[in-house]
Amino acid sequence: MEEFYIDSDGIKLHAKLERIEGADKSPLCILIHGFTGHMEEDHIIAVKDAMLESGVSVLRAEMYGHGKSGGKFRDHTLYKWVTNALSVVNYAQSLDWVTDLYISGHSQGGLLTMLIGGMRCDDFKAILPLSPAWMIPGIAREGNLLGIDFDPVHIPETLYREDLELSGDYIRVAQTIHVEDEIARYEGPVLIVHGDADSVVPYSYAVKAQELYKNAVLVPVRGADHCFVGYIDELADAVKAFFKTI
Numbered sequence: 466m467e468e469f470y471i472d473s474d475g476i477k478l479h480a481k482l483e484r485i486e487g488a489d490k491s492p493l494c495i496l497i498h499g500f501t502g503h504m505e506e507d508h509i510i511a512v513k514d515a516m517l518e519s520g521v522s523v524l525r526a527e528m529y530g531h532g533k534s535g536g537k538f539r540d541h542t543l544y545k546w547v548t549n550a551l552s553v554v555n556y557a558q559s560l561d562w563v564t565d566l567y568i569s570g571h572s573q574g575g576l577l578t579m580l581i582g583g584m585r586c587d588d589f590k591a592i593l594p595l596s597p598a599w600m601i602p603g604i605a606r607e608g609n610l611l612g613i614d615f616d617p618v619h620i621p622e623t624l625y626r627e628d629l630e631l632s633g634d635y636i637r638v639a640q641t642i643h644v645e646d647e648i649a650r651y652e653g654p655v656l657i658v659h660g661d662a663d664s665v666v667p668y669s670y671a672v673k674a675q676e677l678y679k680n681a682v683l684v685p686v687r688g689a690d691h692c693f694v695g696y697i698d699e700l701a702d703a704v705k706a707f708f709k710t711i
């Protein structure tokens with residue numbers, strides 16, 4: 466395992482790279498956590514290990530305001546995450562041992578996976594959005610995030626929820642994003658894994674995404690919540706089965 470930082474326009478992104486032992490060349494998957502998440506969460510580690518077992522090297526990276534990366538949580542926005550993810554993709558493409566490239570992310574990282582998949586549609590052999598929180602832009606336009614109602618035109622300075630503080634700029638940015646456009650651009654294989662007992666991101670969004678993508682498989686995990694607690698093996702099995710088909 467190599468641990469290092471990737472520069473993203475002056476922001477240091479904390480990264481860990483695990484390569485397939487003994488292989489000169491291999492495919493690589495970029496793997497990204499969700500909102501308030503980080504690269505050591507159980508579901509991220511399980512997906513990482515499933516990929517390594519499938520012969521796919523893994524580059525985990527933490528986005529702006531998360532984990533050991535630069536920036537404050539309050540100031541993160543989806544544009545900053547998009548800029549960060551593009552920097553990680555550019556880094557991955559500079560590695561001479563990488564054959565095929567993949568991208569995966571959980572929840573807000575799954576939304577990011579869907580956006581980057583469309584923006585760089587020629588560069589990924591497949592994409593794997595996991596419990597993707599792709600309702601965020603739509604609900605931001607309607608005036609609700611984190612279960613908090615706000616005026617979607619006159620946006621508050623700060624959103625507060627328990628110990629979380631999020632800048633109004635998060636809302637302003639989210640409102641401009643149209644995930645359907647990026648879904649339409651990506652024609653390669655897509656794996657969506659989603660727990661049908663997810664109370665953070667409704668399972669119905671996974672069904673809708675599967676319908677909109679040209680070539681997507683949805684693996685429902687019956688009874689699983691947002692982070693697949695108690696269902697980590699089902700998540701890992703879905704990832705391993707997908708790579709067997711690719």
Ligand code: FER
Pocket residue numbers: 499500501571572573574598601609610611612665666
């Ligand atoms: C929200 C629902 C879910 C939201 C963010 C998320 C900022 C992200 C969840 C995750 O990444 O795990 O209303 O608002």
